[in-house]
Amino acid sequence: MKIKIIALGKIKETYIKDGVEEFLKRLKPYTPIEIIEINPIEIKDENLIENVLNQEGEKILSNISNDTYLITLEIEGKQISSEDFSLKINELCNSGINEAAFVIGSSYGIGKNVKARANYKLSFSKMTFLHTFARLILVEQIYRAFKILKNETYHK
Secondary structure (H helix, E strand, O other): OEEEEEOOOOOHEEEEEEEEOOOOOOHHOOOOOOEEOOOOOOOOOOOHHHHHHHHHHHHHOOOOOOOOOOEEEEEEEOOOOHHHHHHHHHHHHHHHHHEEEEEEOOOOOOHHHHHHHOOEEEEOOOOOOHHHHHHHHHHHHHHHHHHHOOOOOOHH
């Protein structure tokens, strides 16, 4: 199963880029993974947030096919353990799904159009994280999931 991570914005901090690259390198033996960065639309008027989120959503949705299993990272999503996350990845791999995509929205969130398309809504925590941290946490958790599934040693 191929995995896509669709994220709004670029990572500027070298230490976070290095961390993401390290886990992408570690994931190569387990699954093909691609990161798609979408430029967020600048919001100059707070009254336009919903409209902008839906415009960004169209860009996000243009990067996935109809049969892609879409997982959004959002505060309203389900909080699960790393073990349960690995079971979810295993379920997707065994169900014949060819591609899963994870979406990390902007600091304003994710458009209703993307939320409506989501097959699963995931939350890392009730705490708020920088979106760049969320990307690093996501690639680490995907790596951890494959290590758990393969019964391979990884830091607990």
